[in-house]
Amino acid sequence: MQKSAVFQGAGVLLRDSGKLPAELKAEVCTPGGTTIHGIHALEKEGFRAATMGAVEAATERARDLGKK
Structure with a gap:
């Protein structure tokens, strides 16, 4: 599966589910599991x-380029 397909799928899921991103995150992260530990490290370092x-x-930048 291509990376862009994963991001498109996540975007569609977010749009169509009516759930907040935090709710979807909670659904896929096992407490104490590897995914939540990785997310914690990203958030601790200011990833968001x-x-x-x-x-x-x-x-x-896109706006600036569009004006030219």
Whole structure:
């Protein structure tokens, strides 16, 4: 399976489920399991903020390029 298909599937699931991202995360993470430990490490290092910053920077750059 291609990575883009995984992200598209996750996006569709998020959109169509009506659930919050945290709810979906709780459904796939076993307490004390490997996935939640990995997510904890990402969140501890500011992954969420870095991801949002990257999306904002890319969006702003796209707007700038569109004006030219």
